[in-house]
Amino acid sequence: MKAFILAAGRGERMRPLTDHTPKPLLVAGGKPLIVWHLERLAAAGFREIVINHAHLGGQIEAALGDGSQWGLSIRYSPEPPGALETAGGIATALPLLGDQPFLVVNGDVYCDINFSHFLTLTVMNAHLVMVENPAHHAGGDFSLDGERVIYANGEQTFTYAGVGVFSPAFFAGVQPGTVMKLRPLLDAAIASGTLTGERFTGHWVDVGTPQRLADLNSELLQIT
Secondary structure, three states, X not given: OOEEEXXXXXXXHHOOHHHOOOHHHOEEOOEEHHHHHHHHHHHHOOOEEEEEEOOOHHHHHHHHOOOHHHOOEEEEEEOOOOOXXXXXXXXXXXXXXXXXXXEEEEOOEEEOOOHHHHHHOOOOOEEEEEEOOOHHXXXXXXXXXXXXXXXXXXXXXXXXXXXXXEOHHHHOOOOOOOOOXXXXXXXXXXXXXXXXXXXXXXXEEEOOOHHHHHHHHHHHHHHO
């Protein structure tokens, strides 16, 4: 299985930190955010990684290179200024991802998920990792009915963690180069009853603001 790391966002909420540094290269606990992912992916047995980029993307390629320092092979999917959003970026990178399901990880989250779990996961369409709602997103995104992801039902909701496994066919209707968010595809899968998910109860942080980055940095420095 290949892994795709989303790293093309501008990081507006992280400014001014992202004016000169792409968000995935911001440091927490002594390492760039994206390096935490690469290390865990390598430890889990992944070997082929695809990374998209747009804003200051050259810095990402210069910092990570071909991935050999982690025992990985990294290929890049450059996007135009402004980027293509999640679905558009993934659809554009499909030629690099192949014809088998692949893992997708947001480059701006921190998590201690054991990614090896996904290597044996059977996915027909899409499978999302869900977490408890953080304070800044108290309403959540979806609910779970067993393993089936359903619309938020007003009782117990969860937040999409930015980690999931997707079949290439999930993006078949998205033309490469199109700007498109992921949510419309998720809504269609919910409507057809084909979107599955699971809860993750470990350490997860949406590193979306300078304060959250600072808090994560302090936390990681204490435990590493």
